[in-house]
Amino acid sequence: MTREDYQQRIEQFLESKLDAGFTHNSSSSKLDEAMRYTALGGGKRVRPLLVYATGEALGINADLLDLPAAAIELIHAYSLVHDDLPSMDDDALRRGKPTAHIAFDEATAILAGDALQTMAFQLLSNPMQEICAENQLKILNILATASGADGMVKGQGIDLAAVGKSLSEAELETMHNHKTGALITASVEMATYCMETAAEANSEIIVKQRKNLTEYSKAIGLAFQVRDDILDIQSDTETLGKQQGADIAAGKPTYPSIMGMSAAKEKLFNLNKKALDSLIDFGEEADSLREIASFIVKRIA
Amino acid sequence: MTREDYQQRIEQFLESKLDAGFTHNSSSSKLDEAMRYTALGGGKRVRPLLVYATGEALGINADLLDLPAAAIELIHAYSLVHDDLPSMDDDALRRGKPTAHIAFDEATAILAGDALQTMAFQLLSNPMQEICAENQLKILNILATASGADGMVKGQGIDLAAVGKSLSEAELETMHNHKTGALITASVEMATYCMETAAEANSEIIVKQRKNLTEYSKAIGLAFQVRDDILDIQSDTETLGKQQGADIAAGKPTYPSIMGMSAAKEKLFNLNKKALDSLIDFGEEADSLREIASFIVKRIA
Numbered sequence: 001m002t003r004e005d006y007q008q009r010i011e012q013f014l015e016s017k018l019d020a021g022f023t024h025n026s027s028s029s030k031l032d033e034a035m036r037y038t039a040l041g042g043g044k045r046v047r048p049l050l051v052y053a054t055g056e057a058l059g060i061n062a063d064l065l066d067l068p069a070a071a072i073e074l075i076h077a078y079s080l081v082h083d084d085l086p087s088m089d090d091d092a093l094r095r096g097k098p099t100a101h102i103a104f105d106e107a108t109a110i111l112a113g114d115a116l117q118t119m120a121f122q123l124l125s126n127p128m129q130e131i132c133a134e135n136q137l138k139i140l141n142i143l144a145t146a147s148g149a150d151g152m153v154k155g156q157g158i159d160l161a162a163v164g165k166s167l168s169e170a171e172l173e174t175m176h177n178h179k180t181g182a183l184i185t186a187s188v189e190m191a192t193y194c195m196e197t198a199a200e201a202n203s204e205i206i207v208k209q210r211k212n213l214t215e216y217s218k219a220i221g222l223a224f225q226v227r228d229d230i231l232d233i234q235s236d237t238e239t240l241g242k243q244q245g246a247d248i249a250a251g252k253p254t255y256p257s258i259m260g261m262s263a264a265k266e267k268l269f270n271l272n273k274k275a276l277d278s279l280i281d282f283g284e285e286a287d288s289l290r291e292i293a294s295f296i297v298k299r300i301a
Numbered sequence: 302m303t304r305e306d307y308q309q310r311i312e313q314f315l316e317s318k319l320d321a322g323f324t325h326n327s328s329s330s331k332l333d334e335a336m337r338y339t340a341l342g343g344g345k346r347v348r349p350l351l352v353y354a355t356g357e358a359l360g361i362n363a364d365l366l367d368l369p370a371a372a373i374e375l376i377h378a379y380s381l382v383h384d385d386l387p388s389m390d391d392d393a394l395r396r397g398k399p400t401a402h403i404a405f406d407e408a409t410a411i412l413a414g415d416a417l418q419t420m421a422f423q424l425l426s427n428p429m430q431e432i433c434a435e436n437q438l439k440i441l442n443i444l445a446t447a448s449g450a451d452g453m454v455k456g457q458g459i460d461l462a463a464v465g466k467s468l469s470e471a472e473l474e475t476m477h478n479h480k481t482g483a484l485i486t487a488s489v490e491m492a493t494y495c496m497e498t499a500a501e502a503n504s505e506i507i508v509k510q511r512k513n514l515t516e517y518s519k520a521i522g523l524a525f526q527v528r529d530d531i532l533d534i535q536s537d538t539e540t541l542g543k544q545q546g547a548d549i550a551a552g553k554p555t556y557p558s559i560m561g562m563s564a565a566k567e568k569l570f571n572l573n574k575k576a577l578d579s580l581i582d583f584g585e586e587a588d589s590l591r592e593i594a595s596f597i598v599k600r601i602a
Contacts (some may be wrong), residue, residue, distance in 0.1 A: 032450065045343065082415060085408075106388035110389065111458055112459060114414075118449030122442065124440060125438050125441040125477040133433070133438050134434045134438070140441065144422045148419030149332060152334065153332065157412055160408050160412075
């Protein structure tokens with residue numbers, strides 16, 4: 001399947017889950033509406049794409065990947081809603097639309113984010129066909145560990161503390177490895193457990209493949225952020241769908257501001273090479289992963 | 302064990318989990334501190350008490366109950382931090398201490414709440430000794446369902462929408478059944494799955510006991526809220542550890558305001574009776590559950 005096929009697939013899957021069981025009470029329809037507003041109709045869906053592409057590389061049926069793909073996208077969506085809040089990054093524009101606290105109100109945005117996070121774990125804790133409970137728990141644990149105080153939220157904490165300060169390249173990397181890297185790696189690792197038995201998921205060959213896929217994910221996770229920092233300077237607001245120059249304006253350290261634009265572009269090139277090298281043991285079944293790496297490096301929004 | 306024993310047990314257990322693995326990076330120490338501030342050192346611990354007391358009623362070793370007890374308390378703690386935010390209930394005092402957004406700042410309070418929620422699911426997705434993966438997933442699913450857009454968060458959404466409006470008693474009950482009732486019922490139901498095999502957890506006798514225990518939990522969940530509304534009027538700020546009269550001042554509908562104080566007290570009495578009636582098939586092994594029902598009805602804070 002192409003990237004567009006998978007993007008459409010996850011959009012429809014999320015829509016079906018957000019429509020089922022979460023919208024039956026008119027008293028809380030504003031909350032339901034805010035959840036759909038923030039989770040549907042936009043975004044590059046990089047994390048779901050990685051789940052599906054990793055599944056392709058390992059020969060896993062896409063039907064087994066829908067729930068993990070949806071769950072990680074819900075975590076990502078919740079994090080965007082909360083990061084955009086006035087007390088956080090105070091952003092007014094996201095994916096070309098007003099951010100949730102502007103389209104609705106602050107309380108609704110906080111609650112919708114909270115509920116999107118819970119929904120991710122709710123989806124993953126329903127019995128899954130063809131994935132044993134042990135593997136399912138492992139998938140859940142990977143997602144929870146990557147999302148929380150040791151992962152994504154820690155990254156956002158470091159980010160808030162870093163505003164207006166100068167960070168070293170190593171410190172910037174630590175922040176991004178948590179803030180965006182953790183979920184990108186989790187996308188790949190979760191997919192490697194979408195198997196019927198625990199024995200299969202822990203077989204020698206899968207353990208080796210998982211190691212290489214994790215290397216790949218770490219490289220593209222960081223590449224994603226370097227590209228983001230470059231786009232913050234070189235793109236424009238309409239293309240980005242969010243305020244161009246927002247990081248610079250907020251006094252946030254970025255790769256170009258720390259190491260210069262040409263060194264940042266070189267870093268991006270090297271990370272892309274590292275990602276492709278990690279896939280050396282795979283044949284054309286990993287072409288979707290290779291395509292995602294190129295997309296991340298070349299994307300314009 | 303007495304109520305105080307269990308309160309001490311859960312405090313120590315939460316402390317050990319919050320100290321392990323969540324505090325190693327000085328860059329995010331403010332976040333870690335805020336998590337400990339909001340989750341430790343206070344609270345009645347009603348939900349963990351219910352987990353342990355349900356375990357007693359079913360003859361389950363307390364060691365199997367620590368993780369579910371901690372997880373549900375973390376969800377409760379996160380919900381308090383977010384409910385207290387300026388855009389929500391805007392409360393300055395909680396458990397006799399400044400609320401998190403005042404002791405720290407708003408962004409840190411939001412993030413700490415987010416991370417406490419994630420931590421709940423992280424704890425429950427680690428392999429548990431003596432509980433099979435199927436039962437563990439069920440425990441996780443009960444917690445997620447009770448916490449999210451169909452449970453607690455829906456209740457908070459209804460609550461926010463209800464400020465300054467007049468609700469019927471039935472509407473008020475719907476709000477509370479979601480906002481506080483869902484987690485109280487989940488505390489009891491989660492404990493009934495803390496067993497080694499799925500066959501055991503789904504045996505005829507346990508299914509029947511679970512039904513009665515759920516009835517009990519629904520009655521005390523509502524009783525808890527009726528008592529809360531009465532205390533909001535009749536207690537004082539120092540005893541409550543939060544602002545007395547806050548609900549009335551915020552224009553929130555309460556049981557005494559809708560049905561009058563004496564009818565509210567009668568309702569409380571009837572709910573307590575209903576809770577005790579639900580335990581009729583149990584012997585003295587359910588005395589802790591009976592004691593919690595009395596405590597909820599008679600508590601002064």
